[in-house]
Amino acid sequence: MVATVLRLRYRILGNTLARRPWQLVGFCFGIIWALGILAPVVSVLIGLSRLDDLAPVRAVAILGGSALLLGWIVGPLLIAGVDTTVDATKLATFPLTTRQVMTILTATGLTGIPGIATSIAALATLLLWVRSPLATLVAVPCIALAVLTCVIASRLASALSTGLGGNRRGRELVGTIVLVAVIFAGPLATGAVAALSNAGDVGAQFGHASVVLGWTPFGAAWAVPGDVAAGSYVTAALKFVIAAATVAVLWAAWHAALTRATVSPPRQTTRSVRPGRLGLFGVMPTGGVGATWARSLTGWLRDPRYLRQLIVAPLFPILFAFTGGVDGFMFAASPIFVAFVLCIAGYSDISYDGTAFASVLSSGIRGRQDRWGRILGAACVGVPLTIAIAVITAMIGGHASTLPAILGAALGLLLAGYGVTAVSSALIVTPVAAPGDSPFKTVPGQTFVSGLLVFVVLGACGLLAAPALIVGIMGMVGGDPAVGVAALAVGVLGGAVVTVAGVLIGGRTLERTAPDLLQRIKAFPVG
Structure with missing residues (x-):
């Protein structure tokens, strides 16, 4: 079923690009944009892999991975809008379970330009741990968890911003909250960077930030290989549990949101007023x-x-x-x-x-x-x-x-x-x-x-x-x-x-x- 939907998706994409030249130009620019980001990222990873000091390598991996997850949550909503070529609403009419719909949407997220670029960049982080064969081996499932977290978190954010159980007021409330959060994201980030810069050694401050983020859902998966390379096996195991639990919780939340949005009947949004009440x-x-x-x-x-x-x-x-x-x-x-x-x-x-x-x-x-x-x-x-x-x-x-x-x-x-x-x-x-x-x-x-x-x-x-x-x-x-x-x-x-x-x-x-x-x-x- 997943393969069938993916074939249909790419056939729709091909037909659309063939009929609309400007969309084809935009698609080509999207590929160029992805390659333009991947090239410097891989170059930086190659340079970091040659460092003898493990601390900056671990900090960059955690901070970069955390920023990647944040970008997956906010970026599609802010820059390109929610891709509705294949979404839960269109799949709701087919005899598919919610779990099958989620699997299909996850696959479409992984096989789009952002998903492919993210997967390549995540696999390139294996270069950071070649010094430790065990860390390289552990990094493979961690990379899979990290990429899945990005896609599922993005889909959950899209589901929450576009509807809750067919309730129009829920869609309006969540969409407005997300909009306000996006507006505040830039100034908050600017203020945080300024605070770190004024606090003294920027490198040390970012190192401390990476330690904190390594214990959060944002950076746990990216912190595990570094802990293994440093010999902190217990810490690595705990962070792996956090990363796996993050995927499970996001999946469950997404399942609940999709169930309400595609299974629950639409709720009445009108209200009754007394006869003769004309309002304004x-x-x-x-x-x-x-x-x-x-x-x-x-x-x-x-x-x-x-x-x-x-x-x-x-x-x-x-x-x-x-x-x-x-x-x-x-x-x-x-x-x-x-x-x-x-x-x-x-x-x-x-x-x-x-x-x-x-x-x-x-x-x-x-x-x-x-x-x-x-x-x-x-x-x-x-x-x-x-x-x-x-x-x-x-x-x-x-x-x-x-x-x-x-x-x-x-x-x-x-x-x-x-x-x-x-x-x-x-x-x-x-x-x-x-x-x-x-x-x-x-x-x-x-x-x-x-x-x-x-x-x-x-x-x-x-x-x-x-x-x-x-x-x-x-x-x-x-x-x-x-x-x-x-x-x-x-x-x-x-x-x-x-x-x-x-x-x-x-x-x-x-x-x-x-x-x-x-x-x-x-x-x-x-x-």
């Missing part, structure tokens, strides 16, 4: 603007694809405080980065409507009303959040005198972004993740050109907000209260002008392009 639609003004306003604000407060923007944005002050301290310029300027994220959240707003955009067209709402309603919905959460972060960071950092300058730059960028997205979302629709999907899942139909459109919109936002940004930064650096007040005035007034102009232009554009936008949305492939 009963609070907002009537008419086209009010109805669109209520619908947009409901999306910002309940749709996880919007909520993730509100979760990610406040993390900027935390990240900058961690990396540069609360006295640094980046911490003070973090509200500008918050505005930067929020201002482009609706650059292809209609894409999130999906085919439901047909109801907007059938309602007879004018383009200008639709633009105002969407902007008001976004502003109800974006403006208060930006102001609150600006005030809080100013109080914590002790730079209250520059608050007007910071607010001017941030609000100018935010309002200018609303104006730009009022036009861009009347022109651009792109494939987006479905409600409840993982934020890391590859969305079918996305292209390189559609990805570049984001940077075009960002450039337009920065260009139109340039006066507010320049005056605001001058006020922050100089600390002159008069310049700060000027920055606030320029930001609010200039941003308001851009917003109004964007609504007028975007409204007329939407009335002309709306039928074409709906047709393009319907043509998007379904993931």
Whole structure:
């Protein structure tokens, strides 16, 4: 059964590459990338194998293996998305047990480009232990455990980030947690390296880190051959048990996750409300603007694809405080980065409507009303959040005198972004993740050109907000209260002008392009 699925997988891959030249180019770049990593890794291993001192060899093996496992967990989610060519959902309709599905998915993970490259690199570590025949012999099963740990851990992370027992809220929660963890991973690693560098001898600090990691699931399998080579047989046996237990625990957790995701029936995600309860639609003004306003604000407060923007944005002050301290310029300027994220959240707003955009067209709402309603919905959460972060960071950092300058730059960028997205979302629709999907899942139909459109919109936002940004930064650096007040005035007034102009232009554009936008949305492939 495994061989059959693998043949089907590679036949699908071959057909896809034959039909889509750009995917073939990307596949070739993937092979070149893997070879480009393997060459220096093997060279380093050859150099280490010639050292007489065993300590640096053991440290490099453990630290490198730990980094490899972390890369397998985070890398596919962050860089390439979850590969859905062969996944548990597609195999669930076949008469296969969960254990068979797991075996198939493990085999596909091992036979992909990352799996093959990892296996070759892991086998190359045998060069480190040629000085000890017993250590070389023990390293073989340890390498198998280490590679299996990488693949199974990656599959478990994918299963958790894409669904829990068919529960949409579970998928949304886990996906958001993984997203936040990924965002914090870089600064945490940077801070850890900085702490090690400031602690004295970097080599000694990394040696201590390798000793600790050798007793964890991350580095236990890689530490066993080194302990055998050093004559620490009892320690090696204990770490081998940890490595084997890690594979067993990961396998069991993955089994439970797949059982819930593919066997358990989908759970009801709707809820009942009392008759007459209209939510925000009963609070907002009537008419086209009010109805669109209520619908947009409901999306910002309940749709996880919007909520993730509100979760990610406040993390900027935390990240900058961690990396540069609360006295640094980046911490003070973090509200500008918050505005930067929020201002482009609706650059292809209609894409999130999906085919439901047909109801907007059938309602007879004018383009200008639709633009105002969407902007008001976004502003109800974006403006208060930006102001609150600006005030809080100013109080914590002790730079209250520059608050007007910071607010001017941030609000100018935010309002200018609303104006730009009022036009861009009347022109651009792109494939987006479905409600409840993982934020890391590859969305079918996305292209390189559609990805570049984001940077075009960002450039337009920065260009139109340039006066507010320049005056605001001058006020922050100089600390002159008069310049700060000027920055606030320029930001609010200039941003308001851009917003109004964007609504007028975007409204007329939407009335002309709306039928074409709906047709393009319907043509998007379904993931």
